[in-house]
Amino acid sequence: MEALKRLAEKYKWLCILTGGIGFFLSPFLWPFFLMIIFQSLSLAAPIIVAAFIIKTVREEKKDEQKSNNGSKQTESTDFDTSKDVSDRGNSAYQKAEKADLSERYQKEGTQPLKESYMQHEKSEAECKAVVWYQMEGKERIQNLKVKLEKTGIRQFSISPEGVCCVPEGKYFRRVGMLRAFPAHETKILIQYLHKDHIHAVKKGKYLWLSWGKERK
Missing domain, CATH: 1.20.5 (Single alpha-helices involved in coiled-coils or other helix-helix interfaces)
Structure with a gap:
């Protein structure tokens, strides 16, 4: 301390x-x-x-x-x-x-398999033909119809290849072409053409279209 x-x-x-x-x-x-x-x-x-x-x-x-x-x-x-x-x-x-x-x-x-396959193929082909007509064929046919009416022609033929021709004496003159024409399904096409007031008939390989009265 x-x-x-x-x-x-x-x-x-x-x-x-x-x-x-x-x-x-x-x-x-x-x-x-x-x-x-x-x-x-x-x-x-x-x-x-x-x-x-x-x-x-x-x-x-x-x-x-x-x-x-x-x-x-x-x-x-x-x-x-x-x-x-x-x-x-x-x-x-x-x-x-x-x-x-x-x-x-x-x-x-x-024979179920064979008949079913054939019916399926037929219905599919018909559907394709109807689609073709609604999407492309109807418009092209109507345009060709108007073009021919101006020259007094009221009918033309369609070949299986889709080539459109009009008769001229003993020969035929090409007037148009329909691409992807469903030549094997003309029956269904004829029904739709009749609805559009176009007379259609199959003669041999050709489909003939006509309408109204042809001028002389």
């Missing part, structure tokens, strides 16, 4: 002097310390914010990947299940249909 008292007595005035100097200088030093603290915070704040944003984005990506993987697995499972059920249903339906067709044709004593 005596040594402590002597030490305090020895440095008493030094402590008082130091405290007084600090008291007088503190108003000038506080702004300096505050500036250091503010600069430190201004430098650290962007780094902290950037680190927080990066961490948040990474966590969101991880959650999104997990949810996507889960949904893909669920969709794949559902698709496989529905596909399996659909395939089984289609297979069962096809087997039942084949058995029904076979039994029916056996009773009727016909």
Whole structure:
């Protein structure tokens, strides 16, 4: 204790002097310390914010990947299940249909595969002929009809190749061409031509079209 008292007595005035100097200088030093603290915070704040944003984005990506993987697995499972059920249903339906067709044709004593194929080919060819007439043939025939009417001609023939000709004495003169003319489906074409007020008749290989009264 005596040594402590002597030490305090020895440095008493030094402590008082130091405290007084600090008291007088503190108003000038506080702004300096505050500036250091503010600069430190201004430098650290962007780094902290950037680190927080990066961490948040990474966590969101991880959650999104997990949810996507889960949904893909669920969709794949559902698709496989529905596909399996659909395939089984289609297979069962096809087997039942084949058995029904076979039994029916056996009773009727016909050839199902051959007749079905021929009917399918015929209906497909007729559909193509109707499409051709509606999309291209009708307009071309009407244009040719108007062109011939101006010269007093009210009939012309169409060859299997689609070549349109008019009779001139003992010869024929070519007046037009119908591309992709369905020569094997003239029956269905005749029906549509009659609806458009054009008389059509098949003579040999040629389809003859006429309308109104021909000028003499």
